[in-house]
Amino acid sequence: MAMTWDGLEQIQPAALKMMKNSIQKSRVAHAYLFEGMRGTGKKDAAKLLSKALFCENPIDGFKPCEACLNCKRINSGNHPDVHWVEPDGLSIKKQQIKELQEEFSKKGMESSRKMYVIDDAEKMSTGASNSLLKFLEEPGAQTVALLLTENPQQMLPTILSRCQIITFRPLSPEFFIKQLVENGIGPDSAPLLAQLTNNVHEALELNAQDWFAQAQKIVVKLYEMLKKNPLEAMVALQGEWFQHFKEKEQIDRGLDLLLLVLKDLLYIQLGKQEQIVFKKESGRLEQFALQTRTRSLPDQMAAVLEAKRRLHANMNPQLLMEQLVLKLQEGSSFV
The missing domain is CATH 1.20.272.10 (Zinc Finger, Delta Prime; domain 3)
Incomplete structure (x- = not known):
């Protein structure tokens, strides 16, 4: 089940407030960097921002309705104007960014807006980073880039300087322990796991x-x-x-x-x-x-x-x- 805006707002209020302000004031940046440790909700936030920008019936002007065709297609990864790039093996290759640029040189399939998300952005090769930098320097009027990373210090400073940075804080141990117990981890094991990871899936794997x-x-x-x-x-x-x-x-x-x-x-x-x-x-x-x-x-x-x-x-x-x-x-x- 997709994370809702209200659900993520409980654990990342500052990040969601920045996103909300950008949308309500029509000041959506050309590029955002979501930085924070694994399991803090960066991917969920990227999907929510995508849905908020493409939603046909946004609630209160910024929350995705989760019911329209665009929201459903973004949830299933099938929206033609929202593209995700992930590492191919150990890194994101120059060719992947080149293909993205070619795709974005075409007009949006259904609207003038286009969006791309680069997950594990710190894993871009040198060639990929330099290609992306050129892409960020000449953004399309309705193009939004989202870069997700656990290690911004491993990225080019010139890329960071072109992004609006939104920090995702580690989850509080109390909240995470509650999440783990709700997912079937015993109360004796949950506190230890909550010190080692912020990711429910990883905690379940370790526990098993x-x-x-x-x-x-x-x-x-x-x-x-x-x-x-x-x-x-x-x-x-x-x-x-x-x-x-x-x-x-x-x-x-x-x-x-x-x-x-x-x-x-x-x-x-x-x-x-x-x-x-x-x-x-x-x-x-x-x-x-x-x-x-x-x-x-x-x-x-x-x-x-x-x-x-x-x-x-x-x-x-x-x-x-x-x-x-x-x-x-x-x-x-x-x-």
Whole structure:
């Protein structure tokens, strides 16, 4: 079912207000950049803006009616004057932008207005970016461009400067937890998943994975080993961690989980047990919290964040994890 204007307005009021003002004041820009993390409603907003501009019977002058032929065709991806461009493989190619330009050189099929949406716009190749830049510099009178991105910093500054930027904020954990529970995720699992993603589909996938369930146990066990001695922790690394966290993305996920364990320990020590996310491990974490000095936890969190940075800078994962374990033990200050 398509997201409604009122539904998205609940989670992205500022973004929807900017869109509404543009439509009501007849100041629709030639190009918009919707930026924000995955799952914050950028695609839904792109469809809503498309429908608002093509709707035959807009409600209050700006909300799509969802019932006319144009609204229905945009929902099904079949409107002849609304074009979506997505990565072909790992990137958006120059040829895709060239074909878009050729399409837009023709007159609109049913009206003078035309619209194109470029999803994952940061994945445009250099050639595609330069072609799009020329396209943005000479917009048609009734042409609207929508660029969607999670990483605007990876795009050409000259493209960004030609767009009106609308930021989509991360969903509040409380709202997202409620969404997850409504989608069948247990109340013990939802808080943890809400810290790892803003996307319901991704959360459902993670929740169903045996790999993810095992990953949580391994991360908690590694922290337990850290309290014993360096050898125990290194054995845990070699025996379980490296066997389970093999790909770069998996290691990154493991470090995120380790960071959440440390946050939970801090919450317990501050008497905020209701905020912990490892609900299923609360008993063990309370024991760990009793054995850990509060002042050591911020240093340990900083060490994990530094490990994440080094991982993305392509440091050898095995060396990285061994150094992290030693660092965590140096600054652990266990009672």
